[in-house]
Amino acid sequence: MVELLLSSEGKVKLYIPKADYKRLMSGELMNLPVFYNPQMESNRDLTIAFLKVTSRIIGKVCMLDLLAATGVRGIRAAIEVPVPVVLFNDLNAEACKVIRLNIALNGISGTSAVFNMDASTLPYYLYKLKTRVNYIDIDPFGSPAPFVEPSIKLLSELKRSILGVTATDLTVLFGRYPEKCYRIYGAWSHQVEYSKEVGLRILLGYIARIAASHGLKAEVPIALYHKHYLRAFIILTKSTKDTVKWLIENIGYILHCPKCGWRNIWKPGESLLARCEECGARIIKLGPMWVGRYKDLDIVRRTIINIRTKDKVLLKRLEILSNEDGDVPWFYNLDKVSKKLGIASIRVNKLISSLRVHGYSASRSHISFKSVKTPASMKVVESLAKLV
Ligand SMILES: C[S@@+](CC[C@H](N)C(=O)[O-])C[C@H]1O[C@@H](n2cnc3c(N)ncnc32)[C@H](O)[C@@H]1O
Ligand SMILES: [Zn+2]
CATH class of the missing domain: 3.30.56.70 (N2,N2-dimethylguanosine tRNA methyltransferase, C-terminal domain)
Known part of the structure; x- marks a missing residue:
């Protein structure tokens, strides 16, 4: 068994792998026998506040913490929101042992279950068993892409559900490796001054297009960039009828001139410029991506009121997000x-x-x-x- 340390986060007690967390570099955290990153506490603070504000939208919440590691996120949700039922999963058997200890430590054994499966197959398995959850949290190492379709499939029969997604494959999404981004997300990224916004929108577009293929409309009440990650919450609504209209409204491309910085939104069906309107240079087409809003003002404001966090920069980002011009994708x-x-x-x-x-x-x-x-x-x- 992994050597453990009794710690705490938010309102929960927690066993985490023994390590000198102050001295561990972020890359070294990956070598822990069971993953725990104190740097991500505020990402979890945000998840808890968001669920406090929105859980009523989906009725009695049953959460799937799909890549749970120590289980900290799901356990905090169970105690702090509170979410009545939480399912945990991790492919690492040692992680599952730690999750079970943390479940017992926090007295939620009767309202939780632990799976030791691949996160890209567990949702299909639960779907087949007719086990339904209405909030899935995807918090992987790197790209969430392999887990998005299985998760949306599991949510696809519900009238309303929520998906929480973290992505840390930022070099791919932010344009350092456009070909890799194209392979993983089916979208072209490029290094421009607003690459981080393009990356966030490529991730959202990827999720929204998969949702649409299952007859679900995706709305984005909060999505943001912070530290070394992107975090997005997506509300999914079953509505085969107006999903197409919604998709056409919210998915598009940015035409960008690498020479002078001219840019414009382009939607499929419109005539396509090959050269910049200002300087005549060849333009690059970025996307497809989400060109709609990635905030719901009321939800952002209420999340700010509900969040308990020591992370001042995250608070600043949320404040600015609440005033951001959502219609401008750069x-x-x-x-x-x-x-x-x-x-x-x-x-x-x-x-x-x-x-x-x-x-x-x-x-x-x-x-x-x-x-x-x-x-x-x-x-x-x-x-x-x-x-x-
Ligand atoms: C970034 S950590 C999760 C952190 C956790 N959600 C938290 O808030 O502390 C990613 C976890 O995913 C697990 N994992 C990696 N690939 C997996 C897969 N294919 N299926 C299930 N779990 C996987 C790892 O063992 C690791 O515990
Ligand atoms: Zn130009």
Whole structure:
């Protein structure tokens, strides 16, 4: 048996593998016999707050913690939300032993079960057994892609359900490896100044397209970038009728000029430019991706009220998210703009005010604090930046 340490997180007691967590580098955490990352506590704080706010939408919650490791997320959900029934799963048999100890430690043995299966097959197995859950949490090492379709299949017969997804394969989603992104997510990424937003939207688009193939409409009440991960919550609603319309509204591409930074949204069916409208250079087509909103203002606000976390940066991101312009799928990085123009650092709030005065919507970006989200063109941003 793995050597354990009695610890705690949120309102639960927890056995975690014995290690000097203060000195462990994030890469070394992977070598633990059972995975536990204290750095992800605020990701779990967010999950708990989000479930407190939204669990009523799906009725009595039955959660599947699909890649559970120590079980900390599901156990916290059971105690802190509280979620009445939690199923845990991990392929690592040692992890399952630790989950069972943690279940007993927190007195939830009667309302939980532990599986030791591959997360890409367990949902099909539960589907066949007619065991239904209505919240699935996917928190893998790297890409969540292999677990999305099986999970959506398991949720596909419910009127409403929720999926929580973490992705840490950021080099792939953020454009360092466009071909790998294309293979895994069926979407083209590229290194642009707003790559992080493109990556978040590629992940959401991937999930929404799979949901649609099962007759489910995907809505995104909260999705964000933080630390070394993307985290998204998706509300799935059975509605074969308007799913197509929803998909057409929310899935699209960004046409981007690598030379001058010009960009525009493009939807299938519209005529496609091959060259930049501003400078004539060849443009890149990024996507398909989610071009709709990735926040529900009411849910974000209530999540901010409910979250208990020490992570001030996460709180700042949530605050900015609540004010973000959800209709603009990119941002302009002002350090890059000022460098290009050879001018002093541009104040974010000043540029936002100036854009608004000139009739453009403008907001901050939760992803990049020194950036502005606006539908205005690079030309307009640059000309106003020179004046503020
Ligand atoms: C990032 S950790 C999960 C962390 C956990 N959710 C938390 O909040 O602390 C990923 C876990 O997935 C497990 N795992 C990896 N591949 C798996 C698979 N194919 N099926 C099931 N579990 C898997 C690993 O053993 C590991 O415990
Ligand atoms: Zn151009």
